[in-house]
Amino acid sequence: MxxxxxxxxxxxxxxxxxxxxxxxxxxxxxxxxxxxxxxxxxxxxxxxxxxxxxxxxxxxxxxxxxxxxxxxxxxxxxxxxxxxxxxxxxxxxxxxxxxxxxxxxxxxxGPSPAIMRKLGNKVSARHEAEIADVQVLPATGPLPEDEEQIRELADHVGYPLMLKASWGGGGRGMRVIDSPDDLLESVNLGRRETLSAFGSSEVYLEKLIRRARHVEVQLLGDLYGNIVHLFERDCSIQRRNQKIIERAPALFLSDEQRQTLCNSAVRLVKSVVYINAGTAEFLFDDDTGECYFIEVNPRIQVEHTVTEEITGIDIVKAQIRIAGGAVVGDVEDSGVPLQDQITRNGYALQCRVTTENPEENFIPDYGRISAYRGAAGFGIRLDGGTAYSGAVITRYYDSLLEKVTAWAPTADEAVQRMIRALKEFRIRGLATNLVFLENLLGHPTFLDGTYTTRFIDDTSELLNFSKR
The missing domain is CATH 3.40.50.20 (Rossmann fold)
Structure with missing residues (x-):
C-alpha cells in the first residue's frame, strides 16, 4: 500500500x-x-x-x-x-x-470503492453479515422486472414486508407492504423514488418487524486494519422511516446487549477490512428481544453529533486524519484512542429542526426566514446551513434547517435541556416542526423509553399543538 x-x-x-x-x-x-x-x-x-x-x-x-x-x-x-x-x-x-x-x-x-460495493449495497452487505456470523432478517435479493417472479419472492419471505432501496439511505424508497394487493404498486413507487434519490432503481424485500427498535453502531477504521466502535445510537424515533430524534447511548440496552451489538458490528466490518467512518445498523424485535443486522452506511451520518458529544471524539476530523494515513489507537495522530480507552460520558440527543408544517401533514414550507433566533447555553450544540435571518429556503433540497444536540450528565437532564433549547428558538417567515418536537420530548412514552419505530405514526396526540 x-x-x-x-x-x-x-x-x-x-x-x-x-x-x-x-x-x-x-x-x-x-x-x-x-x-x-x-x-x-x-x-x-x-x-x-x-x-x-x-x-x-x-x-x-x-x-x-x-x-x-x-x-x-x-x-x-x-x-x-x-x-x-x-x-x-x-x-x-x-x-x-x-x-x-x-x-x-x-x-x-471514505471507504474504498470495493468496500463500498460490498457494504454500501444492502443486499451485498447482508451477504457479508452472514459470512461474518451476524444475524440478518429473511429477505430477497434485488427484485427482478418480472411481476410473477416478484410475487413468488414476496410469498417466500412472507408478509408483512418492507421494501427497501439497495443503495442509499434516509428512508428513501421504503414501503410497508401488508398484502399481495399492495405489492406491485409499492415496488413501482419505491423504484421511482430510489432512482430519483440515488440514481439506481434497485430494490429488495425484507421481512417486517412490527415493533422494532432501530439502533446503529458508529465505527472507525484506518488504513492498517485497526477498527474501533464508538458505541451505539438509538434512532427509533422516526416518522415514515425518516429519523427525527437520535439518542446515545440507547437506554433500553443492557451492558451485555451493548457489548454483543458492538462486537457484531466490529466483526462484520473487520471481515471486509473497512476503512474510515461507517455505521452498522440493527433492528431489535421488541417482542422477542432478537437483534438483526439490516445495513451499513459507508459514510458520515446526520446524527454523528450525539456520538461526538458522549465520546469526545471528533468523527469528521478523524475521517480526514485517517485518509491522510493516521493510525486509529494513536490519539495524537488520529484523535481516536484504542478501543479499551474509548469511554462514554453522559447522555446526548439530537433533534432535527425542519421546515415541515406538522399542521399540514408535514408539507415542506418554502420562503425567506424573516427572523431567526437560535438556542444557546451549556450543553447545547447547533449545526446548520440555512438557519439565519434572511436565508431563502427553496423547494429543491431536503427540509432540514438545523440540528440541535443536547448533552447532560443524565438522560433526563439531557431531555429537559433539549426542551428548554427548543423553546428558545424563534423562527419567522415559514413553518417549522418545533412544536412537534416539543410534543415528542414531553410525551410519557418517550420519557419512559418504551417507544418503537412506530411511536410517531401510531400516536395521534403528538399532532395536538398549543400556540407558541
Missing part, C-alpha cells in the same frame, strides 16, 4: 450543513477548503464558509449538479485539491465517484 500524501486542500462535494461541518473540521486542522455550489445555491452559506468556492452544473438541475462527478473533479483538479469529502447524500455512497477520485490521484475520504 502506498503511503497516503498529507492533505493540504480539501473539497467538499456537498452543500449546506454537512459541508459547513466538514469545512470547520478541516480549518481546525489547518487544511484549506474548497466548496462547490449549484446555481440555486449561489447565496447559500456553505459557499461563503469555504476558502474558495465554484459553481457546478450550470446546465443541470439543483440535485443533478451535486451528482456531476466530472464537474466536481474538474474543480478539484483546477484547485490542486488533495482530497474530497462527500458528506452524506448525493455521491457519498457512490463507488463510481470514489473510484473516479482515486483515478484522478485525489484521496476519497
Amino acid at each position: 502506498n503511503q497516503p500524501k498529507p492533505i493540504q486542500k480539501l473539497l467538499v462535494a456537498n452543500r449546506s450543513e454537512i459541508a459547513i461541518r466538514v469545512f470547520r473540521a478541516a480549518t481546525e486542522l489547518q487544511i484549506k477548503t474548497v466548496g462547490v455550489y449549484a446555481k440555486q445555491d449561489k447565496f447559500s452559506l456553505h459557499r461563503f464558509k469555504a476558502d474558495e468556492s465554484y459553481q457546478i452544473g450550470a446546465n443541470l438541475g439543483p440535485i443533478q449538479a451535486y451528482r456531476a462527478i466530472d464537474e466536481i473533479l474538474k474543480v478539484a483538479r483546477s484547485t490542486n485539491t488533495d482530497a474530497i469529502h462527500p458528506g452524506y447524500g448525493f455521491l457519498s455512497e457512490n463507488p463510481e465517484f470514489a473510484e473516479a477520485c482515486l483515478d484522478a490521484d485525489i484521496q476519497f475520504i
Whole structure:
C-alpha cells in the first residue's frame, strides 16, 4: 500500500450543513477548503464558509449538479485539491465517484470503492453479515422486472414486508407492504423514488418487524486494519422511516446487549477490512428481544453529533486524519484512542429542526426566514446551513434547517435541556416542526423509553399543538 500524501486542500462535494461541518473540521486542522455550489445555491452559506468556492452544473438541475462527478473533479483538479469529502447524500455512497477520485490521484475520504460495493449495497452487505456470523432478517435479493417472479419472492419471505432501496439511505424508497394487493404498486413507487434519490432503481424485500427498535453502531477504521466502535445510537424515533430524534447511548440496552451489538458490528466490518467512518445498523424485535443486522452506511451520518458529544471524539476530523494515513489507537495522530480507552460520558440527543408544517401533514414550507433566533447555553450544540435571518429556503433540497444536540450528565437532564433549547428558538417567515418536537420530548412514552419505530405514526396526540 502506498503511503497516503498529507492533505493540504480539501473539497467538499456537498452543500449546506454537512459541508459547513466538514469545512470547520478541516480549518481546525489547518487544511484549506474548497466548496462547490449549484446555481440555486449561489447565496447559500456553505459557499461563503469555504476558502474558495465554484459553481457546478450550470446546465443541470439543483440535485443533478451535486451528482456531476466530472464537474466536481474538474474543480478539484483546477484547485490542486488533495482530497474530497462527500458528506452524506448525493455521491457519498457512490463507488463510481470514489473510484473516479482515486483515478484522478485525489484521496476519497471514505471507504474504498470495493468496500463500498460490498457494504454500501444492502443486499451485498447482508451477504457479508452472514459470512461474518451476524444475524440478518429473511429477505430477497434485488427484485427482478418480472411481476410473477416478484410475487413468488414476496410469498417466500412472507408478509408483512418492507421494501427497501439497495443503495442509499434516509428512508428513501421504503414501503410497508401488508398484502399481495399492495405489492406491485409499492415496488413501482419505491423504484421511482430510489432512482430519483440515488440514481439506481434497485430494490429488495425484507421481512417486517412490527415493533422494532432501530439502533446503529458508529465505527472507525484506518488504513492498517485497526477498527474501533464508538458505541451505539438509538434512532427509533422516526416518522415514515425518516429519523427525527437520535439518542446515545440507547437506554433500553443492557451492558451485555451493548457489548454483543458492538462486537457484531466490529466483526462484520473487520471481515471486509473497512476503512474510515461507517455505521452498522440493527433492528431489535421488541417482542422477542432478537437483534438483526439490516445495513451499513459507508459514510458520515446526520446524527454523528450525539456520538461526538458522549465520546469526545471528533468523527469528521478523524475521517480526514485517517485518509491522510493516521493510525486509529494513536490519539495524537488520529484523535481516536484504542478501543479499551474509548469511554462514554453522559447522555446526548439530537433533534432535527425542519421546515415541515406538522399542521399540514408535514408539507415542506418554502420562503425567506424573516427572523431567526437560535438556542444557546451549556450543553447545547447547533449545526446548520440555512438557519439565519434572511436565508431563502427553496423547494429543491431536503427540509432540514438545523440540528440541535443536547448533552447532560443524565438522560433526563439531557431531555429537559433539549426542551428548554427548543423553546428558545424563534423562527419567522415559514413553518417549522418545533412544536412537534416539543410534543415528542414531553410525551410519557418517550420519557419512559418504551417507544418503537412506530411511536410517531401510531400516536395521534403528538399532532395536538398549543400556540407558541
